[in-house]
Amino acid sequence: MDFRSSENTDTISGPRSEDVLPHTAAAAVKVVIVGGFGVGKTTMVGSVSEIRPLTTEETMTQAGIGVDDNYGSESKTATTVAMDFGRISISEELVLYLFGTPGQERFWFLWNGLFEGALGAVVLIDTRRLEVSFDVIGRLEERGVPFVVAVNDFPDAPAHPFETLRRALDLEPAVPIMACDARRRESSRDVLMTLMRYLHSLTVTRV
Numbered sequence: 001m002d003f004r005s006s007e008n009t010d011t012i013s014g015p016r017s018e019d020v021l022p023h024t025a026a027a028a029v030k031v032v033i034v035g036g037f038g039v040g041k042t043t044m045v046g047s048v049s050e051i052r053p054l055t056t057e058e059t060m061t062q063a064g065i066g067v068d069d070n071y072g073s074e075s076k077t078a079t080t081v082a083m084d085f086g087r088i089s090i091s092e093e094l095v096l097y098l099f100g101t102p103g104q105e106r107f108w109f110l111w112n113g114l115f116e117g118a119l120g121a122v123v124l125i126d127t128r129r130l131e132v133s134f135d136v137i138g139r140l141e142e143r144g145v146p147f148v149v150a151v152n153d154f155p156d157a158p159a160h161p162f163e164t165l166r167r168a169l170d171l172e173p174a175v176p177i178m179a180c181d182a183r184r185r186e187s188s189r190d191v192l193m194t195l196m197r198y199l200h201s202l203t204v205t206r207v
Contacts, residue, residue, distance in 0.1 A: 035124035036132030040182035041100040048188035049086025121147040
């Protein structure tokens with residue numbers, strides 16, 4: 001069937017070949033990437049996604065002055081206002097759908113919808129603004145969403161031993177915490193693999 005018309009010579013086409021879901025995929029899992037403003041959520045989704053990521057970034061305006069805490073991210077000119085979306089195949093059978101949440105607190109009301117159906121989460125933290133992570137982790141705990149903590153690498157961020165961070169964030173001993181560089185695909189993929197192993201361990205424990 002030819003979808004072209006005399007007024008429009010463009011042919012309707014399907015998704016790009018790289019965007020097509022692998023035919024071997026047998027299971028899909030929803031994962032959310034959460035954290036405060038400017039911790040690298042959009043960067044992580046973009047670096048690890050095997051498809052062109054969907055972003056909802058908008059230019060920051062003067063309306064956010066005095067409302068948004070952008071300490072450590074003063075050079076940012078855009079911010080996520082709804083979500084980021086990407087996809088990665090962990091194996092031939094398992095596909096992860098990634099949803100990055102908005103970081104500014106005035107958009108946190110959108111988190112509830114993004115958490116629906118999520119099997120687990122990655123909490124990205126910036127040690128320059130560790131206090132922002134308290135509410136983020138609290139929201140996940142309230143909803144019973146298992147998570148891992150990834151300390152994103154910022155050049156001027158103070159380095160702390162993981163056990164010190166664990167105590168500061170009041171994490172359970174079993175919750176994984178690791179360093180990452182959200183700009184690097186391999187590092188971001190390692191974080192997601194750690195989350196998958198943690199979720200699997202929880203399933204085994206409950207059996």
